[in-house]
Amino acid sequence: MNFRYHPTQGARPLSLLAVVAAMGFLLPAQVAAQNGSVTGQVTAATTGQPINGAQVTIMDSSLGVLSNISGRFLVNNVPAGTxxxxxxxxxYGTATQEVVVPPGGAATADFALEVSAVAMDExxxxGTAGAVERRKLGTSAASLNVTDVAEVTPLSDFSQTLEGRIxxxxxxxxxxxxxxxxxxxxRxxxxxxLSQRPVIYIDGVRVDSRQREWGSGVPGTGFSTTCCAFSGGAGEDRLSDLNPDEIDRVEVLKGPAASTLYGSEAxxxxxxxxxxxxxxxxxxxFALTVNAGFNRHRENFPTSLRSNFQGPDGTYAWDPNETLIENxxxxxxxLTVDGGGxxxxxxxxxxFSFEEGSVKPNDQKRANLRVNLNWTAGENLTIAVNSGYVRNRIYSxxxxxxxxxxxxxxxxxxxxxxxxxxxxxxxLDVNVADAQAINTYSDADRWTGGVTLNYNPSPDFTHRATIGLDAVNDQKTRYMPFGRNYTYIGRQGERNIGYRNARQFTAEYVGNLNYTLPDWAGGLAGNLAFGSQGxxxxxxxxxxxxxxxxxxxVTTVSGAALTLGAEAFEEDVNLGAFLQNRFxxxxxxxxxxxxxxxxxxxGENYGFQVYPKADVAYNLxxxxxxxxxxxxxxxxAVGMAGKAPGAFDQFQTYVPNTVLDDLAGxxxxxxxxxxxxxxxxxxxxGGLExxxxxxxxxxxxxxxxxxxxNALLGIPLPPSEGFSSSKRQNAGSILNKGIEVAMNTTVLDRSxxxxxxxxNFEWIHNEILDLGDASFPDSLPVYGADGSLLRWDQYxxxxxxxxxxxxxxxxxRVITGWDPATRRHSRSAYNTYVGNEQPSTLASFSNDFAIGQSLRVAVQFRGEWGAIMSNSDRGYGVRQLAYxxxxxxxxxxxxxxxxxDSLLDRFRLVYPVDKRDHIRLQxxxxxxxxxxxxxxxxxxGRSSITLAGYNLHWWDDCHCPDPNQQYRGGDDFSTSPFLGIPQPRRFLVSFRTRF
Amino acid sequence: MNLSRMKGGIAVVAAVLALGACDELLTVADPGRYTAADLDEALPAVANGVEGAVHEIFDSWVTDQALLADVYQHTGTWSGYDDPDHGRTNYNNNATRFEQDSWLRAQWFAADAERRFKEVLGDAEAASSPLTAQVRLGGGLATMLLGMTACESVGTPTGELMTDMQMLALAEQRLGDALTTSQSAGRPEYAMAAQAARAQTRMLQGDWSGAVADASAIPAGFVYHAVFNVQSTNSVVQLTTKNNNEAAGLMYKWWPMIEKSDEPGFMRDPLSGMPDKRIPVYFDGEIATDNETPHYSQWKYVQDTDDIPMLHSDGMRLIVAEAMARNGDFAGATGVLNELRAAVGLPGHDVPTDPETMASIVLWERFAEHFMEGQRLVDLHRGGLMRQVFDELNDPDRLGAGRPTKWPMTNQEALYNPNMNDDLTQRCLPTA
Incomplete structure (x- = not known):
């Protein structure tokens, strides 16, 4: 059987040329005659409970299925024989059984799996070019079975799914x-x-995973809104589009040793x-999940004394702990349905989900629809079509x-x-009621879909081709009503609209060839993989x-007296090819x-980049x-991967601006x-399992x-050379190293x-190794606890x-002294190094108790140590006479x-530095x-009710509501807590049923 | 190897070849930016860009100058204003570095624009082109402002260090070139601006006869503004003015001269007690954003598109008056100053009999005429008055002794200019 490949309308050919070239050569395979089937049930040995989703494979073939909710499975078209x-x-431990499949008949194989904390056959x-058993991997690829997690813990956000688990x-x-x-x-x-977010793929399709879509305006245009993006800095996270209920599992490649095959983005x-x-x-x-609950901040805002004080008209001040925090x-x-013939x-x-924040107005309405189809079009050909749509409307x-x-x-x-x-x-001169009257929305339509063809002319020679698109249309709006006071726009009102339309096309082809070398060459078995990706x-x-x-x-932009606009554009194309061999x-x-x-x-004069890798795994x-x-x-393992520069960094450019009396400049x-x-x-x-x-x-x-x-640095130019941006050069070097340990055990396993x-434990060290030729020697003072200057360290x-x-x-700067006569502090003239804003040690501790056949209790703690914060929030709150x-x-x-007065004087000179160390009942x-x-x-059918709480309590010494607070959300290079509203606690009741 | 495997191998080769042929696919362009070649077709925008680069940062300079002088105090929440208010400035903490950087870039862009005009228009046409006049004016103003702001700077790309007096001398030369070119190009507005600016540079160098010659040539009513628009707004309004961020307000020493009112008003003239219309202010009892300090707002600029005068004929009259005063012609000086006062309905000063009184009258009239134009700090510096003015406050948070009277040069130039010592402690910082 031959088939034709039709590229999606509008998609660039990119590596599809290669795909077409490859697929065009594929040959039809012979259809075997006398086939039978294998059926059976998979259960847990100690409890006898059926296991849903176990992977059942007929060895030495490409046949396999997953067990269903009752643990049952049926594999058809199994050639007769043993x-x-x-x-x-x-x-659970891997189990095997030998069966004899009669021609046209069925063989039965039931499995009772023993608990095991080791999964070498997963x-x-x-990142492996094809499915590979963990025992053959020389890297530390991690996987997470989200379906399993969701059985016990209701999940509402994809990122939360990963929290403390890997x-x-x-x-x-x-x-x-x-x-x-x-x-x-x-890591x-x-x-x-450059972005610190890992690249994210859904079913082989690269997707938009930005944590902030824009900052203060249209990128690169200088056009900004009134202040700090429409909603104040954190922005909306595109990962919040994902519905965890659609996710089966997640695989994580932690760095180049494992991700080399993803090249310049990995x-x-x-x-x-x-x-x-x-x-x-x-x-x-059918499966139905219904969640209900509420978010509520912990009442630990540093304002609890507020209500003891009266203003000039006798009004007792409101304490936000009492008045701002709501449920x-x-x-x-x-609702999901799965099945098949x-x-x-x-x-x-x-x-559909609706969720309100604890400080209002703030809510999210999200509707997701997903259709995944798999068609076995022939004995050797399967076609998978994935389509996911989401409408995510956030009242920011x-x-x-x-x-x-x-x-x-x-x-x-x-x-x-x-x-x-x-x-x-x-x-800050804006009445809270006026701030709450602002309508700020992010309204995203998103479609992510792809088609994957698997053509396996033999178990030893397979081909996979994927094309896909992730399309995000996001409209952000803000409306500040007429008549209310919003500082420098006054009472005249303002309307902002922003659109971001993002398209990410992915195309990939991977071929896999299992081979055995001739005897004269050692009879060695191996796998050769090759492909291209764009x-x-x-x-x-x-x-x-x-x-x-x-x-x-009137609430439209065009209804206002003054209208302004701007637009910007980015484009990035990547083409890659790879070759891999495993012995x-x-x-x-x-x-x-x-x-x-x-x-x-x-750069136009740079050319191509080559990324090599090698890994070895030895099973004793x-x-x-x-x-x-x-x-x-x-x-x-050792490997190399890259990160491409900004889309237009290579070009020397002049930016248009409006000057003088609205003239073009x-x-x-x-x-x-x-x-x-x-x-x-x-x-x-290097690792040990x-x-x-x-x-x-x-x-x-x-x-x-x-x-x-070759880390990209903005090398500042002397301003007398004219250009306002620094020159992007590959000049720096950064070291990251660490230790990761995961230990899992079933302490007790009774019926x-x-x-x-x-x-899970993680230690990490980050250090700048080199800043290139443009760096210069400079010194940082080191002060003692009494403010005395101890020495100068040169860097x-x-x-x-x-x-x-x-x-x-x-x-x-740090406080260096106190003069009791003038009642004033003194501060150092120079900045001194006070610590790292990222933690060096992270740990989580999870427990899962199954009591009887019906009750399960899961508890997770996590902790972070080694990070400090310049506690601008605390300093600011004191300077504002507020905290x-x-x-x-x-x-x-x-x-x-x-x-x-002393405290005020102190915090007017410096912001305090506090530790972010904490342990959290997650x-x-x-x-x-x-x-x-x-x-x-x-x-x-099987049904359950779950009571769940998240982010329930934390123990810290940060002089802040939450040591993880960062006002710019997931911004890659800002950890400032400054007025970032902390995460609320979250309480849910969940009902799950199947029918 | 069977046929399938062979074909698979061919597919790999095809993929690699396809990749090699994809150079065109890897070409992108930014539709939101001009390239250097594009600018040859956009010469007026280049000239506007040079002049605009001088204007668009002038508002920040006005605020910073007011904070380090005795015009403004910090009333907000930002250490960037708190430090200059309290005289805390050094090489790491220099509020005017952005202004200096912008003007240094404007110098380069002016020179590059001149080169481009010659290439595109030819030497002869460029020499008398209004575009050349415009960029020479922009470049000259940038050099002048650098000389007024920092005690040292550079006048050419990665050039050698120059003192403020050398910068002013260079500005005088550049403004002279701008004047000549503007006259030959038939652009009197540029010519007047260049000549007024040259008067100022001459005054600041102590060349009073040259300053008077230029100042006297400027007709009444002339004003050259730093121009703001809806895209490039006036931050004096946005950041320091009532109904806006109110992060700075008039210093408490002026509060007794300002009435509380629900309507905008004027500071009282210390001589007559009458409202001085040159100093519009507004205080209605409101507390500033630091939740503590009453906010006395400037009210000279109200809309965020309001322009700021950089040079004007009244300023030129002040130069003439000061030159007379320095020559001992107190009557002549007082006469000129009283004309300016009469124009706003204020009675005149009596002719003083001693130089100190004459100097204090000149200082006050300059404060009033140049209110919120950035000149007060320049006057305190050149008059050696910073220590006296702040000692009179008897304010432990704002000591006169050691208070900087100018700004250190921008550390970005100092650090990355290969012709300059990286040791920032070697940079000058004049203090009272």
Whole structure:
């Protein structure tokens, strides 16, 4: 059978040329005659519970299915004869059985799986060019079975799914608004300026994963809105578009050692999301999940003394803990159906969620629809079609470093100024009620879809081709009503509209050839993989502002007296090809690969970039292991991946601007660099994966060491040379290294009680190694606790970076003395280094208790240590005479005291530095499986109710509401807590049922 | 190897070849930017860009000058204003670095624009082109402002260090060139601006006869503004003015001369007690954004598109009056100053009999005429008055002794100009 390939209308041919070339040569395969089937059930050995989603494979063939909700499976078209059936499921040991399939008949194989903390037979797909068992991998690729997690813990946000679950992946909430940006970063910070978010793929299609879509205006145009983006800095996170209920599992490549095959975008790691799919020969399985609950901030805003003070008209000041914090309702409904026949399987999901923030107005309405189809078009050909649509409408919270922020104007107030009109005390001159009257929306339509063809003329020669598109249309709007006071726009009102349209096209072809060398060549088995991959990103921005309405009633930009607009455009094209070979020497697996990339952002005179890699995995045989150790794998890998420069960094440009009396002008902008290269990161890692006590304890430990070379730095030019932007040059070098340890065990496994626990630990070190020729020697003073100058440490410096210090170094002036005569502090004349703003140590501790057949309790703690913050929030709050720390020093009549004056003087000179160290009770879930008899009586299958709480409590010494607070959300290079509203606590009741 | 495998291998080769042929696919362009070649077709925009680069940062300079002088105090939440208000400025903490950087770039862009005009128009046409006049004016103004702001700077790309007096001398020369070119190009508005600016540079160098000669040539009613528009707004309004951010307000020493009112008003003239219309202010009792300090707002600029006078005929009259005073012609000086006062309805000063009184009258009249134009700090510096003015406040937070009277040069130039020592402590910073 031959088939034709039709590229999607409008897509660039990119590597489709290669795909077409490859696929055109594929040959039809012979259809076998006398086939039978294999059927059976997969259960847990100790509890007898059916296992849903276990991977059942007929060895030495490409046949395989997943077990259904009852643990049952059916594999058709199995050639008659003797076969080995293998069952793999994470958390349980791999089991195999030999069956004899009669011609035209069925063989039965039931499996009772034993608990195991080691998963050497788990298949990893991402970054390996084909599905590979974990035992053959020389890298530390991680995977997470989201379906399993969701069985116990209701998930509402993709990033939350990763929180504390994979060592090396830092996924935390940083701001309190629903839908707002979150921090997601893998293995530290590896660039001075390029995105730190890992590249994210959904079912092989590269997707938009920005944590902030724009900052203060249209990028690069100088056109900005009134202040700090429409909603105050954090922006909306495009990962909040994803519905976790659609996700089956996630694979994470943590760095170049594993992600080389992704080339010029992968040095920060790769996350691949696999959505759920239907199962063949399965009737329609419906699943309904209903969540209800609320968000509520912890009442720890530093304003609890506020209500003791009266303003000039006798009004007692409001305490935001009492008046601003509300219950933010949460409701969500997800209905899925999956199933399939012999040739076609399907998964269809529809979901709607509504969620309010705890400080209002702030809410998110999200509707998701997904259809995944798999068609076995022939014996050797399958076609997978994935289509996901989301409408994500967020009523954004005005917050952060923002004159219009609700939290800002409620907290930064002097209670002695409270009046009946402004009971908080006036804030930054915007009444809280006026701030709450602003309508700020982000309204995104998004479609992500792709087609994947798998053509396997034989089990040893396979082809996979994927094309896909992620299209995001996001409209942001803000309306400040006429008649209310918004500082410098006055009472005239303003309307802002911004559009961001992003298209990311992906095309990929991968061929895999399993071979055995002739005897004269050693008879060695191996795998050769080859392919090409390309993406094409186009993003356009536009924004308009209308300021000055004649009155109420008109809310459009064009209805305003003054209208302004701007637009911008970005385009980035990448083409790559790769070749990989793996040799299998019994228990030893050696892989070597190379990828070559061209990218439109590389300098015109640069050319292509080559990324090599190699890894080795050695599985120790039983006779080499002491009794305690049941399995062991030693692995090592070295690899290189890159990160392309900004789309237009290479060009020397002049920017248009409006000057004089609205005349067209230009000014020098970017000096350009026609030999600009990608940043390259070389990573090596070594690891040990152990199974102890018959694989009841699994330990996975990795040491990794990564050096970013040719890191892009903005080399400041002397202003007398004219150009306003710094020159982007490949000049820097950054070191990241760390240790990751994951330990999982089932402490107890009885039919009536099971206790599984897991500890993840991560230590990371970040250091700038080199800042290039433009750096210069400079010194930082070191002060003692009494403010005395101890010494000067010399570093090489460029801009705000110092060789030998971390990227997130914090330098600041410090208090050096106190003069009791003048009652004034003195501060150092120079900044001194006070610490790293990113944590060096992270850990999580998870427990899962199964009590009887019906009750499960999951608890997760996580902690971070080693980070500090320049606590601008605290300093600001005191300087504004607003926070408890200041108020508690005032006299009973509200007048200043020497102590309050001293504190004020201190924080007017410097911002305090506080530790971000903390331990957090991240999740508690109590899941109760409802009696099956009762459920079946009303026509329902397995059902459960879950009570869950998130972000419940934290223990810290940060003098702040939340040590993870960052006002710019998940911004890559800003960790400032400044007026970033903290994450709320979250409480949910979840009902899940199947029918 | 069977046929399928062979074909697979061919596919790989095809993929690699396809990749190699994809150079065209890897070419992108930014439709939002001009290239250097594009500018040859956009010469007026180049000239506007040079002049605009001088204007668009002038508002920030006015505020910073007011904070380091005794005009403004910080009333907001930002250390960037708190430091200059309290005289805390050094090489790491220089509020005017953005202004200096912008004017240094304007110098380069002016020279580059002249080169471009010659290339595109030819030497002869360029020499008398209004475009050349415009960029020479822009370049000269940038040099003048650098000389007025910092105690040292550079006059050419990555040039050698020059003192403020050398910068002013260079500005005088450039403004002279601008004057000549403007006259030959038939652009009197540029010519007057160049001549008024040259008067100022001559005054600041102590060349009073040259200054008077230029100042006297400027007709009454002349004003050259730093022009703002809806895209490039006046930050004096946005950041320091009532109903806006109110991050700075008039210094408390002036408060007794300002009435509380629900309507905008004027500071009282210390001589007559009458409202001085040259100093529009507004105080209605409102507390500033630091939640503590009453906000006394300037009211000279109200809309964020309001322009700021950089040079004007009244300023030229002040130069003439000061030159007379320095020559001992107190009657003549007082006469000129009283004409300016009469124009706003204020009674005249009596002719003083001693130089100190004469100097204080000149200083006050310059404060009033140049209110919120950035000149007060220049006057305190050149008059050696900073210490006296701040000592009179007897304010432990604002000591006169050691208070800088000019700004250090921008550290970006100092650090990245290969002709300059990286050791920033070697840069000058005059203090009281």
């Amino acid at each position: 076969h080995t059936v293998q069952v793999v499921y994470v958390g 298949l990893i797909v991402t 060592p090396g992946v830092r996924s935390i909430g940083t701001v309190g608004g629903v839908g707002a940006g979150r921090e997601l970063r893998i 530290g910070t590896d660039s001075f300026s 040095s920060g790691g790769v996350i691949q999301i696999f959505t759920k799919r239907g199962r063949s020969n399965s009737p329609a399985n 933010g309702l949460i409701n969500s409904y997800d 012999e040739a076609v399987t399907y998964f269809v999901s529809g979901g 919270l005005q917050s952060g470093n923002n004159w219009l922020g609700i939290y800002t104007n409620a907290l930064l107030t002097n209670p002695l100024n409270a009046t009946a009109e402004e009971p908080y005390g006036g804030g 993406y094409w990103d186009i993003t356009s921005f536009s924004m308009s502002t209308g300021r000055g309405f004649a009155g109420e009633g 299998d020497f019994n228990n030893l697996f050696i892989t070597a690969a190379v990828r070559m990339d061209g990218n439109s952002a590389f 045989s039983d006779d080499m292991l002491p009794g305690l150790i049941s399995s062991a794998k030693v692995r090592g 230009v000014r020098p902008n970017n000096p350009g660099n026609d030999v600009i290269e990608p940043e390259v990161k070389i990573e090596y890692e 152990l199974g102890l006590w018959n694989d009841r304890i699994g330990v996975d430990a990795t040491y990794w060491h990564a050096t970013t070379q 009536s009680f099971r206790w599984s626990t897991g500890v 090489m410096r460029l801009g705000g970076y110092w060789v030998g210090l971390p990227i997130f170094e914090r330098t600041t 408890d720390e200041y108020l508690e020093l005032l006299a009973s009549d509200g007048s200043a005291t020497p102590a309050s 999740e508690v879930s109590i899941n109760y499986a409802l009696p099956e008899g009762l459920m079946s009586a009303i026509g329902l």
